[in-house]
């Protein structure tokens with residue numbers, strides 16, 4: 001039987017209370033398999049980031065059931081790693097010391113960081129090497145390009161071996177060529193580590209290239225209006241983006257989002 005990592009059953013979520021409440025998500029039902037790569041797309045303000053906050057336990061549901069690893073979510077989960085559009089690397093720390101940051105915060109690593117620092121540093125360096133940053137481990141963020149900073153930020157999100165990697169527009173600020181390079185880096189990381197990924201993006205090509213399943217959300221309050229299984233075989237190379245099959249899926253998703261405007 002397929003193991004479900006995340007299960008949302010008719011979940012709604014609001015910001016604020018009473019008359020001032022803003023309903024961000026309404027009656028969302030979806031599940032994410034262990035090792036699945038899902039992408040969430042939809043118009044601006046439809047609740048994509050809110051869905052991420054819900055699943056990571058940063059915001060409680062208004063109604064419905066939400067479980068991760070079979071347990072109800074009652075607060076921030078440490079089995080989640082997150083990366084955003086801005087890399088948010090600390091400028092006074094080297095690349096490797098930025099990657100080590102979560103281990104200084106998350107247990108059980110935090111209690112062992114002083115005695116295990118050398119081992120943890122090696123792990124951080126290995127991660128950086130795996131995303132093509134060999135030779136940059138001791139550089140400061142301002143000595144790296146934007147794409148390199150995003151690679152490092154994904155490493156930081158993975159260092160504590162989370163079950164779920166949550167990525168909110170991680171490549172949104174990058175140029176098209178760098179973005180496609182990072183798609184491949186992320187594809188490889190996910191294939192090697194079999195981590196479950198939830199990617200929020202405005203880029204439909206990015207969603208279709210990377211994901212097993214793409215969810216389209218409606219305007220606020222966000223509902224899932226379409227679940228699209230991307231059955232393009234893996235491993236996927238960038239050439240796949242020029243195929244009719246790929247373009248048909250992108251067009252179908254575009255029509256779901258663009259149709260209302």
Ligand SMILES: Nc1ncnc2c1ncn2[C@@H]1O[C@H](COP(=O)(O)OP(=O)(O)OP(=O)(O)O)[C@@H](O)[C@H]1O
Pocket residue numbers: 015016022023024042043044045046047048049050051220
């Ligand atoms: N802290 C907040 N307080 C009140 N309303 C909020 C808050 N955060 C988000 N919202 C509202 O909830 C809705 C969903 O926001 P969310 O950031 O999840 O959308 P999004 O799909 O990620 O948007 P974008 O694509 O523009 O990043 C928006 O209409 C937004 O105005």
